[in-house]
Amino acid sequence: MSADTVPASRTSARRKRWFLEVGWKYILAVFILFYAVFPLIYIVSASLNPNGSLAASNSLFTVFSLDNFKALGETSYWTWYANTLIVGGSAAIGTVLMGACAAYAFSRFRFTGRRVGLTTLLIVQMFPQALAFVAIFLMLLAIGEVFPVLGLNSKLSLICVYLGGALGVNTFLMYGFFNTIPIEIDESAKIDGASHAQIFWRLIMPLVTPILAVVALLAFISSFGDYIISKIILVSEDNWTLAVGMYQWVSNQLTSRWGLFAAGALLAAVPVLVLFLTLQRYIVGGLTAGSVKG
Amino acid sequence: MSVDHEETTTTGFSRRGWNGWGFLVKLMIMAVINAFGLMGILSAFNAGSWVIFGFAVVLLAAADFVYFSKRALPLKYLLPGLAFMLMFQVFIFGYTGYIAFTNYGAGHVGSQQQAVNAALQQGERRAEDSPTLPLSVVSKGDELGFAVVQDGEILVGTADEPLEVVGTSADGKAPTEVDGWEVIGRRDLLSSQDLQAQVVNLRVPISDDATDGSIRTRDGSTGSVYQSSLEWDPDAQTITDTENGIVYRATDQGTFTADDGTSLTTGWIVNVGFDNFMRLFTDPTIVSPLAMVALWTVAWALLSVLVPFGIGLVMAFVYNDERIRGRRILRTFFILPYAFPAFMSALLYRGMFNAEFGVINELFFGGANIDWLGDPWLARLAVLFVNVWLTYPYYFLVCTGALQSLPASTLEAADLDGANRFRQMTSIILPLVLVATAPLLISSFAFSFNNFTVIFMFNDGGPAIPGAPYALGATDILISAIWDISGVNRGVADYGLASALSIIVFAIVGVISAIAFRQTKKLEEYA
Numbered sequence: 001m002s003a004d005t006v007p008a009s010r011t012s013a014r015r016k017r018w019f020l021e022v023g024w025k026y027i028l029a030v031f032i033l034f035y036a037v038f039p040l041i042y043i044v045s046a047s048l049n050p051n052g053s054l055a056a057s058n059s060l061f062t063v064f065s066l067d068n069f070k071a072l073g074e075t076s077y078w079t080w081y082a083n084t085l086i087v088g089g090s091a092a093i094g095t096v097l098m099g100a101c102a103a104y105a106f107s108r109f110r111f112t113g114r115r116v117g118l119t120t121l122l123i124v125q126m127f128p129q130a131l132a133f134v135a136i137f138l139m140l141l142a143i144g145e146v147f148p149v150l151g152l153n154s155k156l157s158l159i160c161v162y163l164g165g166a167l168g169v170n171t172f173l174m175y176g177f178f179n180t181i182p183i184e185i186d187e188s189a190k191i192d193g194a195s196h197a198q199i200f201w202r203l204i205m206p207l208v209t210p211i212l213a214v215v216a217l218l219a220f221i222s223s224f225g226d227y228i229i230s231k232i233i234l235v236s237e238d239n240w241t242l243a244v245g246m247y248q249w250v251s252n253q254l255t256s257r258w259g260l261f262a263a264g265a266l267l268a269a270v271p272v273l274v275l276f277l278t279l280q281r282y283i284v285g286g287l288t289a290g291s292v293k294g
Numbered sequence: 295m296s297v298d299h300e301e302t303t304t305t306g307f308s309r310r311g312w313n314g315w316g317f318l319v320k321l322m323i324m325a326v327i328n329a330f331g332l333m334g335i336l337s338a339f340n341a342g343s344w345v346i347f348g349f350a351v352v353l354l355a356a357a358d359f360v361y362f363s364k365r366a367l368p369l370k371y372l373l374p375g376l377a378f379m380l381m382f383q384v385f386i387f388g389y390t391g392y393i394a395f396t397n398y399g400a401g402h403v404g405s406q407q408q409a410v411n412a413a414l415q416q417g418e419r420r421a422e423d424s425p426t427l428p429l430s431v432v433s434k435g436d437e438l439g440f441a442v443v444q445d446g447e448i449l450v451g452t453a454d455e456p457l458e459v460v461g462t463s464a465d466g467k468a469p470t471e472v473d474g475w476e477v478i479g480r481r482d483l484l485s486s487q488d489l490q491a492q493v494v495n496l497r498v499p500i501s502d503d504a505t506d507g508s509i510r511t512r513d514g515s516t517g518s519v520y521q522s523s524l525e526w527d528p529d530a531q532t533i534t535d536t537e538n539g540i541v542y543r544a545t546d547q548g549t550f551t552a553d554d555g556t557s558l559t560t561g562w563i564v565n566v567g568f569d570n571f572m573r574l575f576t577d578p579t580i581v582s583p584l585a586m587v588a589l590w591t592v593a594w595a596l597l598s599v600l601v602p603f604g605i606g607l608v609m610a611f612v613y614n615d616e617r618i619r620g621r622r623i624l625r626t627f628f629i630l631p632y633a634f635p636a637f638m639s640a641l642l643y644r645g646m647f648n649a650e651f652g653v654i655n656e657l658f659f660g661g662a663n664i665d666w667l668g669d670p671w672l673a674r675l676a677v678l679f680v681n682v683w684l685t686y687p688y689y690f691l692v693c694t695g696a697l698q699s700l701p702a703s704t705l706e707a708a709d710l711d712g713a714n715r716f717r718q719m720t721s722i723i724l725p726l727v728l729v730a731t732a733p734l735l736i737s738s739f740a741f742s743f744n745n746f747t748v749i750f751m752f753n754d755g756g757p758a759i760p761g762a763p764y765a766l767g768a769t770d771i772l773i774s775a776i777w778d779i780s781g782v783n784r785g786v787a788d789y790g791l792a793s794a795l796s797i798i799v800f801a802i803v804g805v806i807s808a809i810a811f812r813q814t815k816k817l818e819e820y821a
Contacts, residue, residue, distance in 0.1 A: 021617070022615065022617045022618060025612055025613065025615065025618055026618070028612065029613075029624055032609070032628060033624075033627055033628070035683070036627060036628055036629075036630055036631050036683075036687075037627060037630060039631075039639070039642055039643065039646065039683070040630060040631075040634065042642075042646065042653055043642055053651070054645050054648055054651035054652065055650075055651035057645075057653065058651070058653045058656045058657065097374075098374050098375035098378065099375065101371040101372065101374065101375065102371060102372050102375045102376075104371055105368040105369075105370075105371035105372050109367060109368040109371075111367075111368045114368075117372075123804075124379065124383060124384065126740060126803060126804060126807045127383075127387060127800055127803065127804065128740075128741075128744050128803075129382070129383055129386070130744060130746055130773065131390075131744060131773060131776070131796050131799055131800060132386040132387060132389070132390045132796060133776075133777075133780070133782070134390065134393060134776070134780045134782065134789050134792050134793050134796065135386040135387075135389040135390040135393060135793065135796075136382070136386055137782055138389070138393065138398070138789060139385075139386060139389055142343065142345075142346070143346060145341060145343065146334070146337050146338045146341045146343050146346050147334060147337065160378065160381075160382060161382045163378045163382070164378045164379055164381060164382020164383045164386075165379075165382070165383060166375055166378060166379070167375040167376065167378070167379045168379060168383060171375075195316065196367065197316055198316075200371075221635070224635055225635050225636050225637050225747060226747070227637055227746065227747050227750065227751065228746050228747070228750075228773075228777065231783070232782050232783075243637045243747075246637075246638070246641065247637070247641065247751065250641050250644065250645060251754075256645070258645055261641065261645075262642075265635075265638040265641075265642065268635065268638070269634050269635055269638060272633065272634075272635055273630070273633045273634065276632075276633035277626060277629075277633060280629065280633075280691070
């Protein structure tokens, strides 16, 4: 009799302990999951609802239709999508190249002004370009009178403005990573007769690929999410990026095109989500490393 | 210095070993850069834009020196990035400073001469003794112009190009053919309302001097000379209206003002000293809403860091537990909001928080009509909620990382010394995690302080503060207030005032970051 009850009470005690130490975490996780995922589930449901209004989207998953996705083709959505890719892609590539070059110089060469240069970069990166959008607007207005290609309403000038922030934000991130590559590699290559350009392109760049990918992604995401600068530079509708264009869809309550927005947001977010989740380990490492050391 | 020298000589030697290919590529790239650079310098020279001209000359010279000299090796790698940074980050900070001290904005966009010309144009009337000239409408591409006959000569001009002689007219009638231009026939002109409107509004200046007047037409077949009733006297700096004798004097505020206080609509840019800054601090209509905005900005930035950091930290502790199965999958779902682009999330929540049709009232508040976006405090709460949703995953990830990199030996030692879990937590784990994350919290603070996208996308900074100018709203933070004041988007442009506010925000962010970084350095030393 006692032989039966003791193990029973012991298992129930163990269960209780398990619940107190571990089990409740699953229950909490359910709540957090709901909090994290509900808006995303809602937008999936709204995108599948052919009645594009806000009110109709509240009954989740009652209808299933791809009309919203088809209707995107009748708007400028795909033009904006392409613009976003062009601007974001060019900004990402440019940022990576410039940042890598600068990080290489700071990491490998010892020159006068090196410390001052690093400190200056640290200070400059504290002041966001977005705060100076009035000056950017007026400067491009002035430049446009001399070179129309680089004035307002030009994707090229938007890319140039983004590249202006390339060094400030990313050099430290990359600088730290470059420093982890042993300098002996450079030295042995130099003894074998390689030039600094060969060392940079053929030895160092392949070794730092992970940080290049992260910086490229971060640069892409930041240009993807930028509204303030793209809005003032890109004037005509066929030059807009997704952020500027999709804002127009839902900013006005009366004319809002909710279903279109939902469908467009999903199509635009999926690639970013996938990239982000694949690279998340590096991103977090990078974010942490980048802002710590000066 | 000696190291530097050694490096340059080594590389100079080895470049020859690269079969000359690298050099050839460099030569081609530099040729293209030089071609574009020279083109730019020339066109800046022609346009008389001396700042751009100077910048282009310096930049091109620097590029040629750096890439053809053997001395400036590090600069070879730094120059492209530096050039962009100087132009689009450092220069615009300085330019912001310059604008902050001017009255640049609606009505004050150019030089005094431009303002005079604009005033003279607006005051143009048909000259009384003006002859009626035979006229044809001509076009080149999109550009419209007039061809008129005067004294047996054909003259052509457009809105931007004053009249110029292009040939002689035998019969003195309206020209039917003009070299290099396409003559628009009467039938085409009559069939298009749009074109007619353009023709009636077109003014072709007679010469570069605005006082000479311009040619205009009412019917598209005859033109007459229009002259301004205003007269500009550069020596006395006055504009006189010859019709009623009112004298407008140039003021140091960049306007032409008459004795009775009326001004001409077009002014010019002048330096106004600290006026813009003074207005921000003394103008009673601006001060109180702006103070509200500033307070909310600080509260928003603090709460946007502390709340999600708290949540992330607790989550990191809770889920840094090896007994939990499927931690990787859980983590991926937890961080989904961070990976979803922020501007879309903010727009999404804008719809979800809608009072009438939003899913939040509908599903979680039983169909109640809670005015999330229209009530100041509810809107603040809601936008904060959105930002917490957007950013807690970041802190969760960062804190998890910090927890996992804690030195195991320290914790073991604490265990052996008999420290209980609470003691370990408060004396070892938390301080170490805080030291690791403090710099991130500071950058996040600076970022939230200027997080325009979420504020603007969610509710345009609304609801509006009653009686506030420039459409300032209850959730506006300083950067979105600058957006409203600048008038870049809508309303009356006041670039000077907006830039003055930018300068103040620069200063605030700079000071806070400097202090905070100093503090974290201390923290690191103690740790």
